[in-house]
Amino acid sequence: MAEGPLKRRPDLALGSGAELFYETPLEIVRGEGVYLYGRDGRRFVDMYNNVPCVGHANPAVVKAMAEQQATINVHSRYLHEGIVTFAERLAGLHHDGIESVVFSCSGTEANEVAIQMARIVTGHRGLVCTDAAYHGNSELVGSLTCVGRAPPKTSEIRGFPFPERYRPLEEGLGEEELCEAYVARIAVTIESLKTEGAGFAALIMCPIFANEGLPDIPSGFMPRVADLVHREGGLVIADEVQSGYARTGLWWGYESTGFRPDIIVTGKPMGNGLPLAATAASKDFVDTFRANTDYFNTFSSSPLQAAVGMAVLDEIERLDLLRNAAEVGGRLTSELEDRVDLHDAIGDVRGCGLFIGVEMIKDSVTRKPDAASAVLLSNRLKDKGFLVSYAGKFDNVLKIRPPLVFSHENADEFLGAFDECVGKMGG
Numbered sequence: 149m150a151e152g153p154l155k156r157r158p159d160l161a162l163g164s165g166a167e168l169f170y171e172t173p174l175e176i177v178r179g180e181g182v183y184l185y186g187r188d189g190r191r192f193v194d195m196y197n198n199v200p201c202v203g204h205a206n207p208a209v210v211k212a213m214a215e216q217q218a219t220i221n222v223h224s225r226y227l228h229e230g231i232v233t234f235a236e237r238l239a240g241l242h243h244d245g246i247e248s249v250v251f252s253c254s255g256t257e258a259n260e261v262a263i264q265m266a267r268i269v270t271g272h273r274g275l276v277c278t279d280a281a282y283h284g285n286s287e288l289v290g291s292l293t294c295v296g297r298a299p300p301k302t303s304e305i306r307g308f309p310f311p312e313r314y315r316p317l318e319e320g321l322g323e324e325e326l327c328e329a330y331v332a333r334i335a336v337t338i339e340s341l342k343t344e345g346a347g348f349a350a351l352i353m354c355p356i357f358a359n360e361g362l363p364d365i366p367s368g369f370m371p372r373v374a375d376l377v378h379r380e381g382g383l384v385i386a387d388e389v390q391s392g393y394a395r396t397g398l399w400w401g402y403e404s405t406g407f408r409p410d411i412i413v414t415g416k417p418m419g420n421g422l423p424l425a426a427t428a429a430s431k432d433f434v435d436t437f438r439a440n441t442d443y444f445n446t447f448s449s450s451p452l453q454a455a456v457g458m459a460v461l462d463e464i465e466r467l468d469l470l471r472n473a474a475e476v477g478g479r480l481t482s483e484l485e486d487r488v489d490l491h492d493a494i495g496d497v498r499g500c501g502l503f504i505g506v507e508m509i510k511d512s513v514t515r516k517p518d519a520a521s522a523v524l525l526s527n528r529l530k531d532k533g534f535l536v537s538y539a540g541k542f543d544n545v546l547k548i549r550p551p552l553v554f555s556h557e558n559a560d561e562f563l564g565a566f567d568e569c570v571g572k573m574g575g
């Protein structure tokens with residue numbers, strides 16, 4: 149085994165280029181609730197990690213995991229009541245018509261299932277996504293990343309500009325016209341797939357465009373897009389890997405932006421850290437998918453996934469985390485909004501429950517994105533004991549997305565540190 153300081157060892161053990169956060173990377177040894185602890189015992193408020201949605205090392209989830217593993221854990225080719233009950237419960241959290249579930253182990257896999265399902269059901273290949281999307285890292289799903297900014301990676305995938313009001317597609321348009329302008333771009337994109345031969349299978353999007361930087365969406369955009377997609381014979385896939393599971397204060401991001409997807413993909417928070425993901429759709433779509441693929445995934449649809457998945461849902465309900473996300477997230481967003489006029493470096497604040505984006509800019513006249521400020525601010529906040537990161541098309545949007553057990557007291561402490569750090573930025 150290699151010797152020496154930990155920070156030098158990953159280069160060899162993991163290959164260079166495995167990303168670490170912060171100028172001085174953190175070594176984390178323990179987590180509890182909303183807190184992470186460094187090797188030196190220092191406590192950090194975790195405002196970044198959405199996977200441990202019911203809190204790091206949640207005792208009820210740990211107990212369910214240990215008990216199930218000590219009883220039986222096996223693949224999906226035996227009858228097991230737990231997995232059926234979990235699938236029924238999950239489907240029941242969606243609107244009528246979403247009846248069946250395919251389990252998998254990651255958001256990437258669940259998106260792969262969704263895309264294959266849409267292609268099989270429609271008989272077409274073409275996919276449409278935003279020009280700053282991230283849906284996963286397999287060859288197929290990875291080819292949806294940032295289409296439109298670079299030349300399309302395949303003839304079957306096209307990007308459209310994600311909707312936003314802060315840097316709109318065209319200046320000077322009213323909200324209604326702006327909405328129309330974005331929808332028209334999607335119509336042209338779908339048409340191009342049809343005329344070039346791929347046909348149109350599906351539009352895939354995160355309902356709150358989390359990776360795009362959590363933009364304010366022109367009102368009415370989502371239902372109009374869903375109508376357009378259906379008129380054109382395609383399906384709407386909602387990638388709820390980031391937006392789902394109470395994050396927005398509602399169970400699903402699509403409820404907060406007002407549309408009904410045909411296929412819903414969930415992942416990250418489902419297992420509070422245990423790899424667990426799902427693709428939900430009508431029984432008809434799932435039957436068709438299974439009949440055409442014989443889909444099997446060794447670690448998925450297991451008694452362990454079911455036990456942990458149920459415990460997470462129980463904890464979300466027991467701890468009233470939908471309400472917590474709406475109330476704490478809503479207040480933190482409005483407190484941060486009050487800071488926009490006080491600091492030139494803050495261009496905009498956007499929030500959706502406990503998912504908040506703070507847009508860092510060079511100045512309020514040009515609104516030029518300032519990725520360096522986002523990096524600096526996240527490093528300073530880390531030094532003060534608060535862990536955030538940044539995202540968005542220009543990597544300039546401070547990303548605040550804590551475990552859902554984040555409290556009003558945590559928010560107050562954070563605001564104090566935020567004011568100190570932003571105050572030193574010269575804005």
Ligand SMILES: Cc1ncc(COP(=O)(O)O)c(C=O)c1O
Pocket residue numbers: 253254255256257259282283284285354359387389390415416
């Ligand atoms: C919106 C979205 N979809 C899918 C994925 C991929 O999930 P995973 O890393 O579990 O494959 C991610 C990962 O960050 C994501 O943000």
